[in-house]
Amino acid sequence: MELSERKKRILTAVVENYIATAEPVGSKALAETIGCSSATIRNEMSELTGMGYLEQPHTSAGRVPSPAGYRLYVNELMERQKVTEAEAAAINEKLSQRERQLEQLMSDVGQLTSSMTQYPAYALTMKPPAAVKRFDFIYVDQNTFIVVVLLTDNTVKNKLVHLPFSVHQEQVTTLSTLFNANFTGLTDGEITDQLIRSTERAAGDTYGLVAVVASFTIECLTSAKTAPMGVAGASQLLSQPEYRDPDKAHALMNFISNGDRLVSDIAKMGMERDGLRVTIGPENLAEELKDSSVVMASYDAGDGMRGYIGVVGPTRMDYSSVAAKLSYIAAGLSRLLAGPDAPAGLNNKLVLKERDDHEQ
Amino acid sequence: MELSERKKRILTAVVENYIATAEPVGSKALAETIGCSSATIRNEMSELTGMGYLEQPHTSAGRVPSPAGYRLYVNELMERQKVTEAEAAAINEKLSQRERQLEQLMSDVGQLTSSMTQYPAYALTMKPPAAVKRFDFIYVDQNTFIVVVLLTDNTVKNKLVHLPFSVHQEQVTTLSTLFNANFTGLTDGEITDQLIRSTERAAGDTYGLVAVVASFTIECLTSAKTAPMGVAGASQLLSQPEYRDPDKAHALMNFISNGDRLVSDIAKMGMERDGLRVTIGPENLAEELKDSSVVMASYDAGDGMRGYIGVVGPTRMDYSSVAAKLSYIAAGLSRLLAGPDAPAGLNNKLVLKERDDHEQ
């Protein structure tokens, strides 16, 4: 059933008033805004309460939006805000700062999001499982060489190996051939103990080094598939009146700081078409979030990777402004990581960017 | 002036009682423990108050240790606890887990320390400025090469460079020669625009790539000298009664999360001879910490680097147990990073460890 125009205006006013003040909204307060008497508004609010969009903390208090009320607000009533010039500038400036590893970037973006929205925020990028594209071995001196691993997702990992005995340049070359022949194209699960042992047998007098390199390879592949994640601003919760109770705040902060649960819930729930998703109170899967809301935006991280930034706050969250900011940041990240001038993803884009900086 | 034996016992009892309960300690509660009547204890406590070791929240309440009281307790009275078998095992297990980058290690150690002590914790390693020892360029394909940089502190950094035009193997080799000749041995401040420009002139047709690699080099050197740091468990504060007030908790959490200030204060204050330092309430430099205490331990991170782990909590902190745990963890880190079988520091040690694992 469709609500009358006036009911919509009243619901909107209640939600926005409550978002701003955290106090239940009374009929008198709305009389002027809506343009009719408080009695009329009381009648309307009474009906909205009956329909489940508003709630009364107690019989003689104003009204507060219910989760359904927030949902309606978010879906239909709220005005799609845009970020201000100043905010956009601040975001762009942050994002364009010097080149960064993905881990570092996630941590920075988490902080940026949190400071822009004033809510705790997280940022993460999901990665597909990777394999090794090629191995390189750099002979440094007779006790030292460096292993460089190029992965299918175009990340490069390295390791300095320092030995208590000496090796020759040729031995390192042999090792290189061996690994490029046997270990490329495999995901972490496919590197079996058996494969390592058979490689050791083939390695001749460098057999002792095979395990070291293989283990490093597995380490690379494992870390390549886990989502780098940044969480920031958990303490922001404490400035919200709904978390004045330290026990509540503690429980929620623990949940947020331990990002794993957030990640798995993201995987379970899809995204809306516009790359934005709002889950309100009881809509959240995690028990810890049943009294809170999450606003999340996704971005294209290039190379088929998808990333997510999100914000956690009370159900009385400023959805309109938060959604606008998240969308803007997400768009910026997409541009940064997978924009038209960055066809090969993170690494490439950053290189080109850097060159631009220096060619100015 | 030296305190009588009984005064010491009373002060110790007050401190430990208050640490355990967070309630002011009355004379009656101590009568049994000390072995004399409450009146006697009242007299003694009255004198201890006069000397500044105890305080009274109000005239008809028990006593609470003053900062001076805690100080005396920490310096002379407190029993040097040892960690239990179980705790030691847990710490060792955590520390011995798979190889890690220093950043990752700091973050893990911060978490470990926080979970062992139940207080917010941080971990960081100070690094001296580094220079590049050698450059290696790996030619991948005509649009791609990898730069590998070995630093004087034995860390290795790399970067995949993807080009919108093609290069030859020889051009990359030229670049390698050029960089090894001009950029090794320099710290970040010593790489000037002038040097970059003169290298560009010498680079012939690869001049366009010099800026990219030089900028990456600076990036490496900068990140090599900033202290990697892990902060964890800030939300633990909320379980302490002295931070039930959300505003206090918020202020302190903000301070902790933003680790920079902590780092600079560490630099200002030295360490005690045993690698442990306790700063109580007003002894702290930072205004935000005037009502809190910090326990800190340092460790040897190899290669002349020094690291610090620390814990922040109320002045009513369990100094004895926290100090024991920090010392143990710090010792473990020293062993891990600079132990006798790890003369070349972090990288080496981890390699050897890993080999052991696999040779079993």
Added chain:
DNA sequence: GATTAGCACTCGGAAGATAAGAGTGCTAGC
């Protein structure tokens, strides 16, 4: 029929009052 003014009623929260209890300081006796 929708809107509004008026009014009695409800209920939560603030302010004040009272009571209980923990702990002190002091004095006098051992």
Added chain:
DNA sequence: GCTAGCACTCTTATCTTCCGAGTGCTAATC
């Protein structure tokens, strides 16, 4: 020098009282 006893202090918990914001309903008005 220690202890028992006692009057006194001050906080905290609990209970009352009171105020006012806000409601729901009814009757009058547009």
